[in-house]
Amino acid sequence: MAENEKSTNFVQQAIDEDLKNGKYTEGIHTRFPPEPNGYLHIGHAKSICLNFGLALNNNGLCNLRFDDTNPTKEDVEYVDSIQEDIHWLGFDWQDRKFYASDYFEKLYDYAVELIKRGLAYVDDSTAEEIRQNRGTLTEAGKESPFRNRSVEENLDLFTRMKAGEFADGARVLRAKIDMASPNINMRDPVIYRIAHAHHHRTGDAWCIYPMYDFAHPLSDAIEGITHSVCTLEFEDHRPFYDWLLESLGFDVNTRPRQIEFARLDLTNTVTSKRKLLQLVKEGHVSGWDDPRMSTLSGLRRRGFTPAAIRNFCNEIGVAKANSLVDISMLEHCVREDLNETADRVMAVLNPLKVVLTNVPEGKVEYLVAENHPKHGGNRYIPFSREIYIERDDFMECAPKKFFRLKPDCEVRLKHAYIIKCEEVIKDAEGNVIELHCTIDPTSKSGGATANRKIKGTIHWVEANSAIKAEVRLYDYLLKTDENGNLPDDFIAALNPDSLVVVKNALIEPSVKFAAPGTRYQFLRLGYFVIDYDTTFDNLVFNRIVTLKDTWAKIKCKD
RNA sequence: AGGGGUAUCGCCAAGUUGGUAAGGCACCAGAUUCUGAAUCUGGCAUUCGUUGGUUCGAGUCCAGCUACCCCUGCCA
Numbered sequence: 001m002a003e004n005e006k007s008t009n010f011v012q013q014a015i016d017e018d019l020k021n022g023k024y025t026e027g028i029h030t031r032f033p034p035e036p037n038g039y040l041h042i043g044h045a046k047s048i049c050l051n052f053g054l055a056l057n058n059n060g061l062c063n064l065r066f067d068d069t070n071p072t073k074e075d076v077e078y079v080d081s082i083q084e085d086i087h088w089l090g091f092d093w094q095d096r097k098f099y100a101s102d103y104f105e106k107l108y109d110y111a112v113e114l115i116k117r118g119l120a121y122v123d124d125s126t127a128e129e130i131r132q133n134r135g136t137l138t139e140a141g142k143e144s145p146f147r148n149r150s151v152e153e154n155l156d157l158f159t160r161m162k163a164g165e166f167a168d169g170a171r172v173l174r175a176k177i178d179m180a181s182p183n184i185n186m187r188d189p190v191i192y193r194i195a196h197a198h199h200h201r202t203g204d205a206w207c208i209y210p211m212y213d214f215a216h217p218l219s220d221a222i223e224g225i226t227h228s229v230c231t232l233e234f235e236d237h238r239p240f241y242d243w244l245l246e247s248l249g250f251d252v253n254t255r256p257r258q259i260e261f262a263r264l265d266l267t268n269t270v271t272s273k274r275k276l277l278q279l280v281k282e283g284h285v286s287g288w289d290d291p292r293m294s295t296l297s298g299l300r301r302r303g304f305t306p307a308a309i310r311n312f313c314n315e316i317g318v319a320k321a322n323s324l325v326d327i328s329m330l331e332h333c334v335r336e337d338l339n340e341t342a343d344r345v346m347a348v349l350n351p352l353k354v355v356l357t358n359v360p361e362g363k364v365e366y367l368v369a370e371n372h373p374k375h376g377g378n379r380y381i382p383f384s385r386e387i388y389i390e391r392d393d394f395m396e397c398a399p400k401k402f403f404r405l406k407p408d409c410e411v412r413l414k415h416a417y418i419i420k421c422e423e424v425i426k427d428a429e430g431n432v433i434e435l436h437c438t439i440d441p442t443s444k445s446g447g448a449t450a451n452r453k454i455k456g457t458i459h460w461v462e463a464n465s466a467i468k469a470e471v472r473l474y475d476y477l478l479k480t481d482e483n484g485n486l487p488d489d490f491i492a493a494l495n496p497d498s499l500v501v502v503k504n505a506l507i508e509p510s511v512k513f514a515a516p517g518t519r520y521q522f523l524r525l526g527y528f529v530i531d532y533d534t535t536f537d538n539l540v541f542n543r544i545v546t547l548k549d550t551w552a553k554i555k556c557k558d
Numbered sequence: 559a560g561g562g563g564u565a566u567c568g569c570c571a572a573g574u575u576g577g578u579a580a581g582g583c584a585c586c587a588g589a590u591u592c593u594g595a596a597u598c599u600g601g602c603a604u605u606c607g608u609u610g611g612u613u614c615g616a617g618u619c620c621a622g623c624u625a626c627c628c629c630u631g632c633c634a
Contacts, residue, residue: 013574035634070633127632134630138560141630172632182561184630193632212634236562236629260563262627267569315582317571319564322627326569329583339596373596403594412592445592457592484569524593551594 009318011050011229011259015058023253024226028060031225032086032093033216035067036078036200038273039288039295040085042309042330043264049313050261051229052091063223064093068101069215071199079200081288085296090306096223100215101201103222107210108162110218110248111173111192115154119247120191121147122157123174130172133179134187140180141187147176161194164207168194175214177243185240189213217241218248220256228256231263232320261318267484268327268476269294275490284494285477291531291542292477292498302474303519303529303544308337324484327476334545338519338527343371346381346414346459347507347522347541349471351388353463356419358438359385364462368446369415379510383416386463388506390524393458394435396424401554403455405435412457414523418443459523466506469539472531473500507539519544 018024030051034044055062064086068074086093100107114120123130123146135141149157158173160166173192181187191214196207217240220228228241238258245255265271270279271294279285279293288295291302299309312333316325346369364384371377389405398406405411410420416439423436442449478493480486487493511520516532526546533540 008572033634037634067634073633123632130632131630136560136630139630140560169632174632184561187630190632195632209632211632216634232563233628234634238562262564315570317582319571321564321571323570326583329570332583335595344593373593401594414592416592418592450592454592456594459593482568521593521595524595526595547593547595549594554594 009050009261010320011054011227011261011318012057014257014259015054015227018226018257019058026224026254027226028055028058029063029224029226030055030060030229031063031065031220031223033065033067033219033230034082035070035073036075036082037070037073038078038277039081039297041271041273041276041296042266042269042294042299043271044085045089045296045309046264046313046316046318047229047231048086048089048091049310050318053314054227054229060226061096062091062093063096063098063225065098065100065219065223067212067216067219068099068199068201069210069212071197071209072195074200076200081297085300088300088306089296090310098219098223099201100210100219101199103215103219104202104206104210106222107215107218108208111210111214112155112158113248114175114191115158115173116151117247118151119176120173121149121154121176122161122171123147123188123190124171127169130190134184135179137184141184143179144174144188147188158192161192161208162206164196166194168196170194173208175240175244177240183236183239185213185237186243189240213237213240214244217244217256217258221245221250225256226254228258230258230260232260232322234258235260260320262320262322264316265322265324266294266327266330267324267480268478270478270486270490278491279477282491284491291472291474294477301532301542303527303542304334305337305341305519308334311337326484331545334527335548338521338544340374342519342521342527343377344369344373344523345508345511345520346461347469347471347505347525347528348388348390348459348461348466349473349502349505349522349525350391351461351504351506352391352394352432352435354387354389354419354435354437354460356385356387356439357422357436358441361385364464367415367444381415381508381510382462382465384462384464387413387460388463388466389413389435389458389460394421394432396432404458405437405456410440410454412443412454413460414457415445416460417441417445418452418454459525461506461508465509467509467512467539469505469507469541471502471505471528471541471543473502473543474498475500505541507541511539521547 032051052062123144133142172190174188177186179187191211192208241258289297289301312330364382366380367383368378369381393404407421412418418440419437421437425434427433475498477498479495516530516534519529527544528541531540531542
């Protein structure tokens, strides 16, 4: 499905239905509501694409709203990174960046209103007592002894909570609903707690903070959100969402409606903020933007494109069934995008020297090489008596299906000549250290007599002009079982080979002045991006993803 | 055990007045190829968790059963 094609998931269908029924005549309005307590990851990308996409498809708007109601866990570092990541992904909230903390005053007023309506009360119970009285999954809870205080007393106490008269945990404000409800979220949920904590935006102005369940529906309502899209685990909270807005008198035809979808889970990686944080804290990765991380900053550094991620989010769909998407789907989307956009270049990761004995010493020839098989553009690459090829492209005793270089056989050098392996040079231990080959001078690429059919074509690099580079070969961060599931101890499942650093790779000279962030296809190897660690004398590449490799499959079968 | 959800190919996922199973990924086969890439062609669910029922006809309706996920934070 094309990226801008209207997707018809069940959320869109709910919107269509609402519109048909005459609801939300002002238009559709969604929001993306991250808590600034960590970096955004691929799972958030699904939510971002969904929420902003829904707005786009319905001619509506999507807000960015930081859900910053818990000052002890949140930080400006995260609000900055979140904005950067959303923009990078290609979405814009225009002038609609909000914070739940923008509404603290209003939220407080709504709480007072709830008290006045007899629907909320201050509870002096300890956290432990509240827990004990909540009941269990099968038994009803017990009502708090403070449940039936007068409105006046509640108002007085809540005012004093706000004024800072009480210590953390001394009292809470609770909604007064039904301690016997089979839905635990309706057993008088706590809606305000005391926390003498410094908030990254409101500073020390408040010492009481609203709970998510209270702040979220009201923030939605305040912003005129029509469809509040969240993940499945909030399904049980919807009755409270509706109860709150109903209790406060919001019109059912215009008030926001919560719709839940299944979060993204991906094989071979972690998509949980907690685990991502653990990887960073324990030093298993270099940071939030380590190219092996599923964070958007990690994927960005790895070289993934925003378009590829958007396409991926589009293709996996949106539904309510918990699912585990195979990482190959993501890789497919990256390859699909990069195949179109990345220029081709030659690089040798594991060099084997080749001397072309019938090429005169000192002679350098410049050959024409296309930058992209479809989109044109050429460059010149040097060619001379000494070149390097990939070690894997030579086999002394090769199986019949191996159509690269082997003794007394021919192979084509991409953009250059057909060569024949005449002599294999070995060291004392018998390791191949050099090859002597001859070129067929009539076979020059593009020439009139170049059309001789040769089964194999390999990449190479000219010895004197090649640039040395560091290439970081990234692989899956995690090993998973056949079903893609992580074991309980995910640290034990870390792939020890998730990063292999090649220090002395050789790249053709054309990439010399390319800027960090530039993506290439290294012919026959994969897609690579210039890392930001690159300095004047140390070029660093990250492998984004390999090319599909049919030969690897054939090898495995043998 | 109470409540809330979900079950369609190895993985995602369409299927909406019941009419005889889209598409993508992966995989397989072939064509093509100066990237064993890309591209192209063909293959890939007589069957929709399961058992019954209604019906000329059911993935779609009804009843029962089973499996899995979420919920007992003053986290979001």
